Amino acid sequence: MKLLGKAFSTKSILSKLLVSFVVLSAVPLIVLAYLANRNLHETGVEALTNIEEMGQMNLSLIEQLRKKVVQDAVQALDAKSTEAIEVRTVDLANAIAAFLYERDNDARTLASISPSKNNYLNFFQCHYRTVIEPPSTTNDYSASQEPSFTVISSNPENGQSWRHQPQYDFKKKTIPIYQEITFLDLEGNEKIKITSQGASTELKNVSSRRNTYCQAEDYFQYLTSLTDNDIYVSKVIGEHVPGWLQISDGMVTVDPASAYAGKENLGGKKFEGIIRWVIPVLEGGKRVGYCALALDHQHIMQFTDHIVPTEERFTNVSDAGEGNYAWLWDSEDRCISHPRDFFIMGFDCNTGQEVPGWISETAYREYLSSGKTLEEFVRQLPSLRDFTQTKKGARAQTGIGRIALDCKTLDMAPQCQGWHDGTEDGGSGSFVILWSGLWKLTSYAAVPYFTGQYSKTKRGFGYVTFGANVDDFHKAANDTKLYIQKTLEEQKDSIEKVNLKTGSTIRKKENDNRNLLLAIGFFSIMAVVGASVFISYGITKPIKNLTAGALAMRRGELNQRINVTSSDEIGELAASFNEMASTIAEVDQMKSEFVTIASHEFRTPIHSMLLSVTGILGGYSGQINDEVKEDLETVKLEIDRLMRLVNDLLDLSRIEARKIELQIEPIAISDLVNQAVERISELAVINHHSVENRLETEKTVVFVDCDRMVQVLINLLGNAIKYNPYQGKIIIHGLIHEDTFSIVIVDNGYGIPPWAQQKVFDKFFQADIYMSQKVGGTGLGLSISKHIVEKHGGSIQCASPISQSDYPDLPLNLERKGTMFTVTIPISKKTGGLTEHEN
Amino acid sequence: MKINKILVVDDEETISSYLGRKLTKLGYEVLVAGDGETAVDMAFSSLPDVVLLDVKLPRMNGYEVCRKIKANENTRFTTVIMLSAKTQGNEIQQGLDAGCDLYLTKPIGFPDILQHLKSFEK
Numbered sequence: 001m002k003l004l005g006k007a008f009s010t011k012s013i014l015s016k017l018l019v020s021f022v023v024l025s026a027v028p029l030i031v032l033a034y035l036a037n038r039n040l041h042e043t044g045v046e047a048l049t050n051i052e053e054m055g056q057m058n059l060s061l062i063e064q065l066r067k068k069v070v071q072d073a074v075q076a077l078d079a080k081s082t083e084a085i086e087v088r089t090v091d092l093a094n095a096i097a098a099f100l101y102e103r104d105n106d107a108r109t110l111a112s113i114s115p116s117k118n119n120y121l122n123f124f125q126c127h128y129r130t131v132i133e134p135p136s137t138t139n140d141y142s143a144s145q146e147p148s149f150t151v152i153s154s155n156p157e158n159g160q161s162w163r164h165q166p167q168y169d170f171k172k173k174t175i176p177i178y179q180e181i182t183f184l185d186l187e188g189n190e191k192i193k194i195t196s197q198g199a200s201t202e203l204k205n206v207s208s209r210r211n212t213y214c215q216a217e218d219y220f221q222y223l224t225s226l227t228d229n230d231i232y233v234s235k236v237i238g239e240h241v242p243g244w245l246q247i248s249d250g251m252v253t254v255d256p257a258s259a260y261a262g263k264e265n266l267g268g269k270k271f272e273g274i275i276r277w278v279i280p281v282l283e284g285g286k287r288v289g290y291c292a293l294a295l296d297h298q299h300i301m302q303f304t305d306h307i308v309p310t311e312e313r314f315t316n317v318s319d320a321g322e323g324n325y326a327w328l329w330d331s332e333d334r335c336i337s338h339p340r341d342f343f344i345m346g347f348d349c350n351t352g353q354e355v356p357g358w359i360s361e362t363a364y365r366e367y368l369s370s371g372k373t374l375e376e377f378v379r380q381l382p383s384l385r386d387f388t389q390t391k392k393g394a395r396a397q398t399g400i401g402r403i404a405l406d407c408k409t410l411d412m413a414p415q416c417q418g419w420h421d422g423t424e425d426g427g428s429g430s431f432v433i434l435w436s437g438l439w440k441l442t443s444y445a446a447v448p449y450f451t452g453q454y455s456k457t458k459r460g461f462g463y464v465t466f467g468a469n470v471d472d473f474h475k476a477a478n479d480t481k482l483y484i485q486k487t488l489e490e491q492k493d494s495i496e497k498v499n500l501k502t503g504s505t506i507r508k509k510e511n512d513n514r515n516l517l518l519a520i521g522f523f524s525i526m527a528v529v530g531a532s533v534f535i536s537y538g539i540t541k542p543i544k545n546l547t548a549g550a551l552a553m554r555r556g557e558l559n560q561r562i563n564v565t566s567s568d569e570i571g572e573l574a575a576s577f578n579e580m581a582s583t584i585a586e587v588d589q590m591k592s593e594f595v596t597i598a599s600h601e602f603r604t605p606i607h608s609m610l611l612s613v614t615g616i617l618g619g620y621s622g623q624i625n626d627e628v629k630e631d632l633e634t635v636k637l638e639i640d641r642l643m644r645l646v647n648d649l650l651d652l653s654r655i656e657a658r659k660i661e662l663q664i665e666p667i668a669i670s671d672l673v674n675q676a677v678e679r680i681s682e683l684a685v686i687n688h689h690s691v692e693n694r695l696e697t698e699k700t701v702v703f704v705d706c707d708r709m710v711q712v713l714i715n716l717l718g719n720a721i722k723y724n725p726y727q728g729k730i731i732i733h734g735l736i737h738e739d740t741f742s743i744v745i746v747d748n749g750y751g752i753p754p755w756a757q758q759k760v761f762d763k764f765f766q767a768d769i770y771m772s773q774k775v776g777g778t779g780l781g782l783s784i785s786k787h788i789v790e791k792h793g794g795s796i797q798c799a800s801p802i803s804q805s806d807y808p809d810l811p812l813n814l815e816r817k818g819t820m821f822t823v824t825i826p827i828s829k830k831t832g833g834l835t836e837h838e839n
Numbered sequence: 840m841k842i843n844k845i846l847v848v849d850d851e852e853t854i855s856s857y858l859g860r861k862l863t864k865l866g867y868e869v870l871v872a873g874d875g876e877t878a879v880d881m882a883f884s885s886l887p888d889v890v891l892l893d894v895k896l897p898r899m900n901g902y903e904v905c906r907k908i909k910a911n912e913n914t915r916f917t918t919v920i921m922l923s924a925k926t927q928g929n930e931i932q933q934g935l936d937a938g939c940d941l942y943l944t945k946p947i948g949f950p951d952i953l954q955h956l957k958s959f960e961k
Contacts, residue, residue, distance in 0.1 A: 604851055608857070610946040615857070
């Protein structure tokens with residue numbers, strides 16, 4: 001941890017390299033990544049915008065297309081539908097004409113038959129025709145079904161676009177075609193009269209209007225002018241049935257008191273009427289009378305009451321309220337067939353007068369101020385004058401339910417004019433008109449029947465008209481429109497989905513790229529960190545080697561050499577270091593050799609001197625007097641001192657040259673101290689000192705070179721004894737710290753002046769030259785001791801004077817200031833592995 | 840063992856002559872050699888009872904001389920007292936390894952040498 005901390009401290013080469021490498025590589029990388037990411041994002045955004053625009057363009061294109069397609073389809077379908085309706089109108093008109101011509105044939109056939117009750121009865125009974133029975137309630141309303149798929153061709157090759165319509169299964173009944181057939185004599189007397197009840201005995205003279213149908217027929221007056229081949233065909237004659245339309249909330253309903261009105265009023269009274277065919281009867285080329293056939297008007301109604309201009313095609317009862325129905329006008333533009341029977345022109349059977357057609361309120365007011373009867377006024381109204389749907393129907397007529405339709409004077413219905421104009425040439429066609437707030441398609445076709453009075457105009461019998469709600473008849477087109485719209489909506493949805501998906505894909509890619517860039521960035525930075533660690537390791541390792549080498553040299557390992565691995569500056573430094581180390585080792589070698597030689601060379605003359613002096617003192621050179629002996633003793637003392645000096649010098653130089661190897665072993669403090677005390681006890685006794693050894697049983701174990709540490713203690717104890725007046729006191733005690741042990745040697749000797757307390761450890765320093773000479777010191781002892789203690793990783797301190805309060809039982813005074821030496825040695829940490837100690 | 844003949848080997852003439860004179864005066868027959876080879880020759884030829892042998896010698900050092908004396912059949916029981924200025928532990932060990940009977944370090948007083956000699960006579 002410590003190393004790591006050091007490695008990452010701001011000063012380490014690694015951290016500097018790291019910072020510069022990371023900055024150099026990471027900054028461009030980050031800029032690059034930022035730019036790449038931004039470009040990517042912008043591209044993504046642009047792509048999204050483009051896609052959205054494209055989608056919008058697509059959609060608007062589709063929308064345009066939709067409009068165009070729908071319009072075209074609607075137009076095409078409209079055209080087709082319109083055409084289909086027109087064709088149906090024409091077909092219907094032709095069918096009516098054919099039916100009418102059949103009646104012509106019937107008339108000719110009857111005319112060719114000898115007039116007799118039986119013949120006429122037979123004829124009557126041979127002319128029946130089925131009619132569809134309207135339902136009695138609206139629940140029985142039925143229309144042709146949708147095209148069925150239950151019937152298919154047994155040959156699959158016919159399966160393509162196979163269409164099938166089941167038979168129209170409406171309830172029908174068979175009724176006589178004619179209400180009556182009669183034979184008239186030339187004066188108008190009915191001679192034979194056949195009705196559904198058989199031969200009638202109520203025979204009248206039809207020249208009188210009162211004796212005619214609804215007192216409204218005047219056909220007899222025209223008979224005399226008929227040629228033998230001519231056929232007289234009357235208008236539709238019948239009693240008008242009133243009716244009332246109620247309008248509430250825009251909905252038109254038929255009052256139940258009204259005439260029958262198809263689905264709108266099934267229970268109403270039906271319009272009943274006839275069309276009479278009259279043809280001269282010849283006998284032997286001579287006109288003997290006339291036969292007349294009164295066609296039951298129901299059969300005409302059959303053509304228009306059950307046809308629907310929409311997909312339904314046919315119905316058992318039409319519904320004028322729905323707006324999809326057909327009706328019929330005669331050659332004088334009178335309505336002669338309509339789902340709403342009260343619209344059919346009829347007569348007042350009491351008066352035999354035709355009920356005037358419905359006119360506008362405007363026209364009605366005109367009538368009121370005309371002074372004429374309404375019948376007269378309407379009869380004299382100019383045909384098709386000022387027709388516009390802005391006019392409203394006359395309320396007086398609606399009030400009494402007399403609202404039959406006469407297209408010549410129905411001046412609030414402009415379509416009348418359209419039909420009239422369109423059938424002028426006997427043609428057919430259609431147009432669209434906004435009617436009662438709804439767009440209605442109306443088609444028309446002249447009924448090509450040109451018999452009798454109906455041959456006056458190309459319009460023939462009259463004209464068939466169809467009304468259809470545009471929406472209904474647009475159904476196919478609208479269905480297509482809806483389908484296209486739905487398809488386009490789906491297309492729009494799918495485009496939007498694709499857009500969303502594309503957007504999310506782009507965003508995902510963007511994200512992926514960002515992550516990729518981050519990963520690349522991360523790995524690049526990791527690689528840079530790795531590289532810088534590697535490079536810094538390459539730089540710091542040799543430097544660490546150098547440092548380690550230098551430290552080893554400091555410890556005295558002068559053979560230390562750095563393994564030079566590179567040829568760079570560090571390699572040079574290492575080489576220089578090695579060179580320096582070699583030089584130092586050489587010099588050291590020379591020094592130690594010098595010391596060895598010097599010590600030997602000093603010993604030899606000292607030895608000679610000592611031999612001689614001791615020989616003389618021992619009496620081996622003859623008798624000597626006491627004075628000489630005393631002087632020689634002095635010489636011997638000096639020789640001893642010289643010898644000590646040589647020994648100390650040698651010792652010190654060896655220590656300084658780190659030539660000594662510590663023989664580290666575990667030893668109890670007590671053993672160390674006791675050995676030293678033992679060795680100085682004689683000296684202490686000589687000086688009458690007392691030594692108080694408080695560490696006699698101190699069992700704390702230290703790892704030291706025993707001999708060297710004893711040497712130190714002897715040196716300190718020796719000083720304590722020597723620099724102390726007679727009868728001094730020396731106390732040895734100890735202080736245990738966390739991981740060190742201090743041996744304290746306190747004396748009550750002369751003490752050391754403060755200025756000298758640091759210098760006492762210097763070589764050859766002696767605070768008191770006189771005292772030193774007196775005790776024979778070499779001035780090297782403390783210096784050697786300091787070296788030894790420090791080599792053990794410990795320290796040695798000196799303090800003086802001693803505080804009496806610290807040592808109450810140590811006699812101190814001005815002469816005895818006292819000195820304290822403290823030797824602190826590690827308990828086990830650096831000198832061994834022992835961490836526990838006992839007291 | 841009775842000591843009659845002592846071979847003093849030292850290249851320092853002051854020392855060898857002093858020891859020669861004093862030991863002769865004390866009644867010993869003293870032979871003196873100034874170098875190693877001479878010392879070996881004299882030891883083999885004169886067969887001294889004790890050899891006082893310095894270590895630092897010309898031509899052949901004291902250790903070698905000691906080994907040769909102790910290796911020779913005739914002189915292997917000769918007492919060899921090494922007397923050297925070499926005082927280091929390893930130097931002393933070298934002497935003991937060479938087979939010396941006693942290793943004394945210089946400086947040493949004459950009475951002390953005598954005392955050691957006499958200890959071999961007992």
